[in-house]
Amino acid sequence: MTPNAALAATDVFAYADRQINKAAARLWPGAEVRLGQHTPSVTTYVRRLQVDGRPLFAKVSLLGLSLVSVLRGTAGDWATVRAAQAAYRGSPGTLLEREAKALAILGEEAGVLTCPVAGIRDGVLFTEPVAGPTLVDLLAKEPHRTGELMTRVLVELAGLQRPAVARVVDEVAIVERGIGSTFHRKFNGISGPTYLRKAGEKGEVLATVVGRLRRLRLTPAAGRRPVVYGDLKPDHAVFPDGPRGRPVFLDPGLARGRPQTDAAKLVSRTVLNLIASPPDRATADAVVSGAGTFADAMTADLGPDERATWIKHLVVLWLMDTTNILSTYLTSPPDLPLPEHADKITRQAKTVVSLLDRTTAHLIAGTDPRAVWRLALTDAAKAADR
Ligand SMILES: Nc1ncnc2c1ncn2[C@@H]1O[C@H](COP(=O)(O)OP(=O)(O)O)[C@@H](O)[C@H]1O
Ligand SMILES: [Mg+2]
Numbered sequence: 001m002t003p004n005a006a007l008a009a010t011d012v013f014a015y016a017d018r019q020i021n022k023a024a025a026r027l028w029p030g031a032e033v034r035l036g037q038h039t040p041s042v043t044t045y046v047r048r049l050q051v052d053g054r055p056l057f058a059k060v061s062l063l064g065l066s067l068v069s070v071l072r073g074t075a076g077d078w079a080t081v082r083a084a085q086a087a088y089r090g091s092p093g094t095l096l097e098r099e100a101k102a103l104a105i106l107g108e109e110a111g112v113l114t115c116p117v118a119g120i121r122d123g124v125l126f127t128e129p130v131a132g133p134t135l136v137d138l139l140a141k142e143p144h145r146t147g148e149l150m151t152r153v154l155v156e157l158a159g160l161q162r163p164a165v166a167r168v169v170d171e172v173a174i175v176e177r178g179i180g181s182t183f184h185r186k187f188n189g190i191s192g193p194t195y196l197r198k199a200g201e202k203g204e205v206l207a208t209v210v211g212r213l214r215r216l217r218l219t220p221a222a223g224r225r226p227v228v229y230g231d232l233k234p235d236h237a238v239f240p241d242g243p244r245g246r247p248v249f250l251d252p253g254l255a256r257g258r259p260q261t262d263a264a265k266l267v268s269r270t271v272l273n274l275i276a277s278p279p280d281r282a283t284a285d286a287v288v289s290g291a292g293t294f295a296d297a298m299t300a301d302l303g304p305d306e307r308a309t310w311i312k313h314l315v316v317l318w319l320m321d322t323t324n325i326l327s328t329y330l331t332s333p334p335d336l337p338l339p340e341h342a343d344k345i346t347r348q349a350k351t352v353v354s355l356l357d358r359t360t361a362h363l364i365a366g367t368d369p370r371a372v373w374r375l376a377l378t379d380a381a382k383a384a385d386r
Helices: 009-027 067-071 078-089 095-108 135-141 143-156 163-172 179-187 191-197 201-215 261-276 281-298 304-330 340-347 349-364 369-384
Strands: 033-039 045-051 054-060 117-121 124-127
Touching: 009 033, 009 045, 009 054, 009 067, 009 078, 009 117, 009 124, 095 117, 095 124, 095 163, 135 143, 135 261, 135 281, 143 261, 143 281, 179 191, 179 201, 179 261, 179 304, 191 201, 201 304, 201 349, 261 281, 261 304, 261 340, 261 349, 261 369, 281 304, 281 369, 304 340, 304 349, 304 369, 340 349, 349 369
Parallel strands: none
Antiparallel strands: 033 045, 045 054, 054 124, 117 124
């Protein structure tokens, strides 16, 4: 027995492997299936495989929850989770089914390039690999192009605002992965403090940060609720033809959301990558100044007041996302393999937490959001400089 009703990652992974094998056998009867490398993720179980020599990625989601939550025992012990999963995977509207449909909508209605779906069966989603450098790789190599590349990624997603997408998005929306919904789920009411206590000494400062972000609660977005990509990490934009070609997108979390959602995720994860793998100071400066250029481009047609509000929402969502992912990493079960950058972030948690602390303090003090944004970016470049 593992303590605190926690589940053993090895049990869960062995189960997921069996599910992948079974689903592949049903989709491609008689084919030779060879499982390949596991891609560590805190969200789902992702593994490469070959089906008659054809390379694919397989993805398994347990109950639509994050792997971290399931392993922590949130959904019950292993027997309970297995039984629930058997019912879940056949039910309509599972997370991966919505993801597969969202990938189709992106391609057919929004004109966005995505990883092709090879099949979905019994709770397993198979996609064809998209090879090439990601936005993370490109920013590391060509930091002076940060503003241009981030802007191009968002421009590529402009088709999300077509009426044909708005008409169907609610059926496939992945609302559970939104920045705000994740933040409120994690840090809500009584479970919040308990959860943060698990984050050790950083948990205390994080609790202050969470309190401030809750007080900064964004007024409900009046009127427009644009369609957002939803999980626009820079590792989800792949450039198979290099920086001048069109990006291909992975792992969407299509939903309606605040207009700043996608920009905030890009900024949040880019800054975390800077802190996790610090480049030289000139590179860090180029990346954060590019993020500034990017925000200027996103707000080019807004008046001064609208722009201040837009930037404030961008910063709040950025900090919420960073708080979400940092606390996930800090409380992740020890036997769950983390992506490489996650271990690095965890080691730099103090730096990240003080960036969150300073920036939320400025926001609470009522400093002009545009000044807070500039300060936060400068802080991020300094934080990367060690
Ligand atoms: N079709 C694909 N092509 C290229 N890389 C992929 C593909 N599917 C998954 N990956 C890799 O695996 C990682 C995790 O898969 P992802 O779909 O993002 O799962 P999660 O929902 O757990 O984040 C991705 O960030 C990417 O590096
Ligand atoms: Mg992902």
